[in-house]
Amino acid sequence: MALEDLYREIILDHYRSPRNRGELQSPPARRVEGYNPLCGDEVVVFLDVDGDKVTDLKIAGQGCSISQSSASMMSAAVKGKTLAEARALIRAFKGMMSIHEHRLDGDPENGEAGEGEIAATEPEVKLGDLEALQGVVKFPVRIKCATLSWNTLQQGLDEAATT
């Protein structure tokens, strides 16, 4: 497996120049922390939701190139979207990442799923630049790096929905 499968140019670009880096005043913004106990990576997502829209979003924390660039790309993709669109993006992204995660967690049925099925769950959603992170599934240990910020965002949206 070539290193370039993992570190695509656009990933390195987001890593070197992260988008939407910073903090939002909280409150009013919602502040959610995510944590990868395996490597100590931390991400903090600040979220402004107005009606059914994610009006602003900032990312703080520290981590490896994969977790940082994934968070940066996520922020760019989600900002300005509706809650429903954001959730669809999360599902699509996690779907793309899930193959090997399932395999590692030991779901043999999913182990052999071809890459073609990746986004089958969310056919409407265009992942765009985020597809650059697809190479991560070949490096199972790194999948949790890529999904950290997405899980954190999801937690934020869930909390927003129930409060």
Add this chain to the structure above:
Amino acid sequence: MALEDLYREIILDHYRSPRNRGELQSPPARRVEGYNPLCGDEVVVFLDVDGDKVTDLKIAGQGCSISQSSASMMSAAVKGKTLAEARALIRAFKGMMSIHEHRLDGDPENGEAGEGEIAATEPEVKLGDLEALQGVVKFPVRIKCATLSWNTLQQGLDEAATT
């Protein structure tokens, strides 16, 4: 290792026709139980001590040919002896048995001791027929069978000494 090293003719003889088999009224006789948890063998030694002499001794219980014949030979060897002579016999017998027992218990220093050293600790003592049990040391698992009745006797003598 040939089976005949273990089951010498005299051993089989004591096994088939155990000496001093039975019980003594207790009290006055001292009754001591011995137990081999590994195989469930039980021996009960009944002991009449008068002054410094073992005046009578009987063996009850159940066990394998080695433990039964060892108990039988012990009873024949010890009956009528003084307490000091009985203790010397115990030491000599356990010395003969100790090589492999130590080895199994993991005392490397004693592991390679030659058979010549066996009775060096008790040079005065003649083991006589009991030497037939020497073959047992080649079958480490069986050593505890051979020493069961001797440890029980020793316990009886110890108790007698302190009460």
Add this chain to the structure above:
Amino acid sequence: MALDTAMVKKDFPILHQHTGERPLVFLDSAASSQKPQSVLDAMQNYYETTHANVHRGVYAIAERATAMFEEARNKAARFIGAPATREVLFTKNVTEGINLVANAWGRANLRAGDSVLLTEIEHHANLVPWLMLKEQLGIELRYIPVGDDGQLDLSDLDRLLDGVKLVGVTALSNVLGTIPPVRRIADAAHAAGALCLADGAQYSPHMTTDVVELGVDFFGFTAHKMLGPTGIGVMWGREELLESMPPFLGGGEMIRDVRPDGFTPNELPWKFEAGTPPIAEAVGLGAAIDYLEALGMEQVRRHEVELTTYALTTLAERHGDDLTIYGPAEASQRGGVLSFAYKGIHPHDISQVLDQAGVCVRAGHHCAKPLMRRLGVGATARASFYVYNDEADVDALSEALTNTSDFFF
């Protein structure tokens, strides 16, 4: 016979390479089975090409080692019909697995006066952990009795279950060969509000295992009795139970975070796996499962029933009343483990003389002292069969028994 034992025997190096003078007639698989070449190769190959500590390693061999380790967990899960792989915990043997349940579930759920129901045919592995809780927590233990036919006597089950929090039962007795009706016991336990743990140490090597069909809450087995290596066992538990239980052993791998004043446990299954796990052993267990599945567990069981039938018949024919075989009389109702008494000769002596003919049988209490007392014996001799045994092995046993008699009488 359905199983081609001549072929199977070829797969087991020890049957050809042991250093004794006579062919090895290995009839002690209930204590620990032999290993096929494929299991030894899998472990050797793992060490020669891939070894690294699992989880967290980013480099290639560490990732591959992790994948192999978790793949073994998948196989184990499939082998016992576990609904989810995360319910499959690796332990060092089934004994540790039962201690895990007794400690993690028991300490959190049992109070003084609570009862645990066991049976009179349990192995010490499913007795002592509960006896320790009896000492430590003041719980009460009860026992389902065994009848003279070797079957559990369930006539009083409902009364026995009153106030019970957990039932522990062996799925196959290592002494009598009894195969208790685990499903029925588990259903009764659940109806009484109790959980059910089955000790599958002797069951999974020989029978198709389906933990869902068995209806139990916990199920354990041990690799070395099913063609796998020493050093690894499996405890399966229902997910919501495992989720709700506190961890058992503490250390690396089983944590999510550690602070000077506390820690957060990891998710399943790793929450219960402290420290470096038996990695090569998991790979070996995976290969053992592959080997058994290639033979087919139905075939394995059929072979055993056939061989046990043959043994019960020919031994009775030749030795008549001189030989007492304990446990159920019908081969189809029992495992291929024959505990016996022969002409009043002590089991130690039987085993020793048989060994001279290359015939390996166990002699002793088989870690089932309460059952020995129930049978009124200190020890028994025990012959047990597995996939590499055939009728010739039974004949060798039978012949050697006659020699034993000649020797002592």
Add this chain to the structure above:
Amino acid sequence: MALDTAMVKKDFPILHQHTGERPLVFLDSAASSQKPQSVLDAMQNYYETTHANVHRGVYAIAERATAMFEEARNKAARFIGAPATREVLFTKNVTEGINLVANAWGRANLRAGDSVLLTEIEHHANLVPWLMLKEQLGIELRYIPVGDDGQLDLSDLDRLLDGVKLVGVTALSNVLGTIPPVRRIADAAHAAGALCLADGAQYSPHMTTDVVELGVDFFGFTAHKMLGPTGIGVMWGREELLESMPPFLGGGEMIRDVRPDGFTPNELPWKFEAGTPPIAEAVGLGAAIDYLEALGMEQVRRHEVELTTYALTTLAERHGDDLTIYGPAEASQRGGVLSFAYKGIHPHDISQVLDQAGVCVRAGHHCAKPLMRRLGVGATARASFYVYNDEADVDALSEALTNTSDFFF
């Protein structure tokens, strides 16, 4: 160098047979070492000629298996200078060993309010078992701090020891390489009426171990870090302590008698070994000890100091301030384990890029989260040396680091 690493490398199959494209530069032995052919052969040979369950078996291969198993215990005892073999307990890894002490000794001797003194550089294996007792018994934990020089700060030791029942200290830090003055700490502990446990997981593979000279009461190590197999560790304890402790896990082997209402534990060491032990693994550990003793532990240590000196010098020369290496600056005062930060590149990324050059280093918290927080980092990259590493391996690491920098900047 004193050790002929070219010869040593030949003994390790994985260094030639792994399936990667580039030569394997294995610098993660602190996580788990590779195994020499002799260790693999010993286990393979055991399974191919001798395997049977240990203890109680009367037949020849069972007796031989038992003798081999107990002979491994003898070797382990000698290897660490244990006064008596019965003090040497086999566990599945050192983590289980520390849990054994925390449970068996801890539960019997610690009460709410009692203190256990640990250090800021401990591995989770020597933290979580005590944190669990904190939760369960309400004991208090204290920590000997680590200074910026990577050494434990003992200036306040006497005050810290006040009211302490046990001190737990790593004999060699798996992150910093620090070698604490265990003897001094143990003596101070004893003077304060406390016991001392040393975690020797990183020490015994690399240094001559003498538990009597170290002056400790408990000492544990783990086979897979010292050329041995996974699945086995050792906990040594002073005989009178082990005698006075209740058993840990319950089951077969560790009992003398079992009755429906209670049990009597076996004698040492078996009292602490429940169930079928890791038999082949013990044989493998014995072979690993033979291999290390043939090299000579003094040589092993000398090689490590020389290689660490070379690494500290050349890495500093080439990478200057771009590279921060944590822990003591002097090779003679540390183990051959180098945790480092490089140019702000995340350890995961470093490890991933190094792997492309065949260089295996670990990235993460190394199961020492409190220490990571103390260092103010989430993770470090870590290169660690063993007998099969040489200067060329260090050069490969150094070169690959430069490439990592080129890749990310």
